[in-house]
Amino acid sequence: MELCHAVLNPLFSGPKLDNWILPNGTRCVTATMPDAPLTCLDFWCQAGSTSEHSGEEGMAHFLEHMVFKGSRRLAAGAFDEAIETLGGSSNAATGFDDVHFHVLVPPERAPEALDLLLELVLQPTFDSHGFLTERDVVLEEIAQYVDQPTEQVLQSVLSLGCGNHAYGRPILGEINSLKAMDPFAMRQFHQRRYCGPNCALAVAGPAPERLKSVIASSALADLSTGPIATTPVEPVTVRAGRHTKQVDRLRSARVLMLWSIAPAQDQDTVMGADLATTLLGEGRRSRLVRRLREELRLVENVSMDLTALEGGSLITLELICPENALPTVETEVSLILNQASNEAVSEQELRRGLQLVSNSLRYSLESVSHVASLCASHVLWHRNQDLLAPLKHLGQWSSCRLCSELFPALLPEKACILVAYPGTN
Known part of the structure; x- marks a missing residue:
């Protein structure tokens, strides 16, 4: 025990965290990092590829693309331009279990960035023209992925080991499923997954507690509690x-x-x-x-x-x-x-x-x-x-x-x- 104590005794306790849950079930967490020059806002949702039903293979990743094609108040490309104007940057990623969207901005611009982020993610328009254009982008992404031998070897062992489980399928999706998708189906997926109990927001920076009142009155608080109960991810067992x-x-x-x-x-x-x-x-x-x-x-x-x-x-x-x-x-x-x-x-x-x-x-x-990523992931999955x-x-x-x-x-x-x-x- 003395050996472990010497190695593992923390040099610091880590950022101070504050966790709370909005009335609609959305989980929120702030991490105070006094010396940080920037603030990160990270929105997570239990809407990765494991959330896809039969015929929806690739929907989660495609939706990640589509939210940047415009919302109620933001035209295609306007979000990135607005975040850059605030002096920040943004990114997004889809995984097996979840998807997240984050922005990195100067602390004083965090309220504006939060409004932009939630508008982008929670109010996408799924414009028909943008849908077709972005689907071609995703199909080209799949073609590039298939053209990489090292990626295909890794995908092969996942498919062989995980079988029909979502962890055995490419997150990018399947070509036939993507070609059969339409904006209505994507909107249904968004409404099904992007609801209060499936979502989390993390804020990390020098004074994140100042955003608590902003979050309480934001679009995040307007999310529904969801049409269905959240179900756990199906267990996977690798086939030897x-x-x-x-x-x-x-x-x-x-x-x-x-x-x-x-x-x-x-x-x-x-x-x-x-x-x-x-x-x-x-x-x-x-x-x-x-x-x-x-x-x-x-x-x-x-x-x-x-x-x-x-x-x-x-x-x-x-x-x-x-x-x-x-x-x-x-x-x-x-x-x-x-x-x-x-x-x-x-x-x-x-x-x-x-x-x-x-x-x-x-x-x-x-x-x-x-x-912010660690905090959001932790609270999203309780x-x-x-x-x-x-x-x-x-x-x-x-x-x-x-x-x-x-x-x-x-x-x-x-x-x-x-x-x-x-x-x-």
């Missing part, structure tokens, strides 16, 4: 098995492995998984990198990532190597993963992993954009907590516990494995 695939224009062969673990709500297990993937695949001293790249020089790159998701988090491992090295790489990976379940992590190794994971979280709290709270869970993961509870979940026989060979073209 080994697959091979030849991919045209793939420059190097690669081995991809995919596992599913606990959902994001189970922060104890997620933090353990973060630690385990760090010990295995982050940095030159991690087990996979040290053995496969530094000692044997079999691989060009090792990448191991954890994606925390509401229906079950996903861990991916990608190893890039010459084609003739594939059999040896698979054998060595199997040995390393099995060894992790049977041999205790050394004190030095554990300390290194704990430090890397905890530092990553602490460093992320230096950015108002990242703080995890009201201090931003450093996950470190309490991290400190509970000992060497023995990793070997008994976490590493056994990352054995090769529990993974969906895809071995990708470069094609002839």
